[in-house]
Amino acid sequence: MPEAEMLRVTGGSSQVFALGKGDRLRVFDLEGGQNALLYAFGPKDALPASHPAAPRDALAGLIAANENAGATHHRLAGRDLASASGILVSGPQAEAGEALALAAEDEMTCVLIVPSTPSTADAVAPATDFALEIARSEQAPPASQPVPPLAEPLQDFRIKAATAERFEVKAGQYIQIMDIDGRQCSDFLAFDTELLGQGIECGLDATATRTIMGRAYPGPGLFSKFYDQRMRATVEVVQDTCGRHDTFGLACTMKYYDDQGYPGHDSCSENFNKVLAPVGIPSRPGWPAINFFFNTQVNHDGTIGADEPWSRPGDYVLLRALADLTCAASSCADDIDPANGWNPTDIQVRVYGAEHDFPKAIATRMTPDSPPVFTKETAFHSRVAPLSRRMVEYKGYWFANSFLADGAVAEYWACREKVAVIDLSALRKFEVLGPDAEALLDYAVTRDVTKLAVGQVVYTAICYPHGGMLDDGTVFRLGPQQFRLICGDPYVGAHLRQLAVEKCFKAWVRSSTDQLHNIAVQGPKSRDLLSKIVWTAPTQPAVTEIGVFRSTVGRLGDAQGPALVVSRTGYTGELGYEIFCHPRDGATLWDAVFATGKPLGVVPMGLEALDMLRIEAGLIFAGYEFMDEIDPFEAGIGFTVPLVSKKGDFVGREALVKRKAEPQRKLVGLEIEGRESAHHGDHVYAGRARIGVVTSGMRSPILDKTIALARVDVGSSAIGTEIEVGKLDGHQKRLKAKVVRFAHYDPDKTRVKM
Structure with missing residues (x-):
């Protein structure tokens, strides 16, 4: 039987899918508490009567929203949308997990709708995701078609597998190279068509690309171009759903197979x-090529090693031609090692017109079985x-590393002396709600959540049972049974639901x-x-009036302005605040901050400056x-683990008791x-012995010193201990250093408390 098909329906969207006779469907409310409706065009009793009925005449309105x-x-x-039967498959009181399972007794077309409700910063009503698992019957043909x-x-x-094709594109057009079944490599060549007409062969050059770009593989965004032998940009990477490729090898050659004992392969x-x-x-005995989906490493x-590709069915790379090009792409023929998962399959190529404006994006997955999520704009x-x-x-x-005007x-x-603003919307936010919300968070994090008052914020660690850290973050208490956890790792939500x-x-x-x-x-x-705008x-x-690690709910400008949540928190070692708003109000908030802050010298700040500030302030990074x-x-955040004062159990407590007693x-x-x-x-190093590792380092502008954070053996951790940082092989070049108190800048946090 073919593997089950997995579909993701994001909150606030809908999905149409077909079921054949004998197909089995499972619907999952991934986070729980989310309304969802399933409609079916087919037999009258196609949907289980055990679920409440949904109004037939509401389908068009729900889809439109x-x-x-x-x-x-x-x-x-x-x-006829009114002819569909419908049921409620999940609701506000539903737990996370499976919401529906059914077997189709006949063919039908279904629509799953996951509605959303209006949300503001002070009344968050997130629409969360559903997953669909469809197990096709044995009579169904195997699914091996490219995605739309x-x-x-x-x-x-x-x-076709183990073949190649030539095609031409014009400047500005897009080239999509897709792995249909997954675990299949595709080599790609591109030549300047105008020069070919003059008898000049000028194609992509991986060495020129790596040298100019400064990295092994160009990705969407800043490092996005492939160059030819003239060092001219030829194609631009626009989207990539795989993220793991190779650009330093040849396309597979006859010599490789001959030497492995497979002549004529x-x-x-x-x-x-x-x-x-x-x-x-x-002809050439070996073509230098861009090897999409080829999983290699130095x-x-x-030495160069290789393993099975990371690509899944439907993964693709989208390129934009920067000149008229004559291209060639292959489905790699290698079936004698893991390069194509031991079984070469087909590659799909599509060319789109230059009039399209596909956004630059990289796909990420929270877990290996999660659907790809493209880079978003804040x-x-x-x-x-x-x-x-x-x-x-x-x-x-997408974030700014730095800005043109200042650097x-x-x-x-500006942050140290005046005021700076940075977008931190990538922080993951989770609303933890319900009668046991306090108990769940108190068990999940190291700090004592039971002591939090409404409006208070606490910084905490989140640990695994063995004591290692999953993440750090802040917990906001918004009400007796309402909390908000803000952290960096999207997996924290799944971790909390599992607990x-x-x-x-x-x-x-x-x-x-x-x-x-x-x-x-x-x-x-x-x-x-x-104070002028909130x-x-x-x-x-x-x-x-907000104290350190406190928050307030307000509005921008006046009582009729957009809703805001403001907390006295930050990641810079300075007096500072974070402002949370609904995305629809983001531009308005930004404009107000900069209009009001202009006399104060406000500037936008990027990730590079933030990293400098947090290292000086001794703040840790995942x-x-x-x-x-x-x-x-x-x-360095042992203060977040109150083993004595926190009486309740929490994840990792037993391991942390042992680790604290025997620090290494x-x-x-x-x-x-x-x-x-x-x-x-x-x-x-201490002499010849390696005793630790530098975790972060910089030249501090305000201290005029070279500083670092390092994790070292406890025997060499006393303040004043002289050690060395190894460069090259660790022995040929050493930088003399000594252990000092950190945070390096304002170690008593007086500026944060101003």
């Missing part, structure tokens, strides 16, 4: 020779993007990241700025100071001689 209404209406064209095109294609053809290079010969391109010893993107040409993908969103160092100084099931807590964890976007307003003049009701504290092998004590490593501050910086991953 959802994000993809046009696509859904198009797929139902010609049908992105638009009406100019060319649309299939490259098909090869991509020979297949290219066949399709390129008619346009006068001489090992520490300099509520402030329309204001941020025109000011920066260094937009980078960060945790699924990272000037942005840093709720294991402990039988009656609580719902709803993802609200897309309903709450936020900026941080940081610096000594931040209070002056916000209105609060008499029952709420004013901005000037993947650097902590990860799942590192506990909060080793990460400690996060310390380093002061390094000279002006050369240590970087993340540099090893720390």
